[in-house]
Amino acid sequence: MSPPAGEAVLARRAAVRFGIQAAGVAALLVVVLTGVAVVVLVGAQKAQVTDQLDGAIARADDVDDPPAGMWLITRDPAGRTDATSGLPGAVADTAALDAAAAGGDPPAVERNVDDVQYEIATERRADGTTVQAVLDLTANHSGRNRLLTTMLATGLAGLLLAGAAGTWLGYRALRPLSASLALQRRFVADAGHELRTPLTLLGTRAQLLRRRLYRDPGADATVLGEVEGIVADSGRLAAILEDLLLAADPLADRPREPVDLAALAAEVVAAAEADADGHEIVLRVDAPAPVVVVGSAAALRRALTALADNAVRHARATVTVAVRAPGVLEVHDDGEGVDPALAPRLFARFATGGRPSDPGRRRYGLGLALVAEIAAAHGGRVELVPGGAGARFRLTLPAGAPRNL
Incomplete structure (x- = not known):
């Protein structure tokens, strides 16, 4: 089964990045090896030139038959100087001849004459x-x-081959993973699509019921309030469903909008009160002032709902949702708490916190993992705050816009 277009695009991009990285590593190796080779080559040539000059000086009987590419200059003890015919002008190092004749040991030098480089050695x-x-x-x-x-x-050809091979191997390695991710995303998309119609019908029926109750002068205010809650919950479910469908598309951009965390906390607590009442838990909101961040309201509502649901299931009597500036949400329950040793794996999928749970409800260990993913998508983090009674989870969001939604 071939992955859909979006997954194929991501796989190709990842493969190209892998190829570029492979080419970069190969380039680094080529540069290092070339540098070592150049140093060794230059040193070997320098030693060879020194041996040639020393050998020519030691074997020179006269200046008429020097080795190929070489000229000789001699000065006898009487001061007479002789040079090989054809010696380029201004090449002879007269100062070195004088120094060596006087008993000195002048070093070999390089001299450039008419864009030609010469190595000159002088010895008595x-x-x-x-x-x-x-x-x-x-x-x-x-x-x-x-x-x-x-x-x-050769190095450039090797870089091209390394890049091409890295891209090809990366694409082959990523194809099974891409197909697996495509299957998961397809399941989410199909499930979301199938849920959209009944959810729309549920919302429509709740709105019709609310309309009839408003028209009925004798309608019970409590029932009317519950119907209002059903309408609001169906709207939130629709928003969550749209967020899930966006998450199923790897190339889609989630909406970025100002989100008031204080108002969001109040909405989540209001929606969770029915479940909390069933567990005889009191939900409290501590949000003295608006705290606005930029992100996806639906995704952040999912994260806070998961934290509140987790707290309700483990609290003894009270759950507090607190909002602190800048961009900090805390959910605190008065239950038995979490063993700090389990904190590193709390936010992994299918992991549980080792706390007593509602025996009538199966746990899958996904809620906190989803919170961690949503926090990461907003450039934030979620953590278990150590110390104190019960469990305290802190969701921290950046003050600026999220990096990757």
């Missing part, structure tokens, strides 16, 4: 003759440049 031999050897480095540099050019071309 035991017989009193001072010999200077001049080597044209053109042949050495040409060989080195050819080798460097070959290495560069």
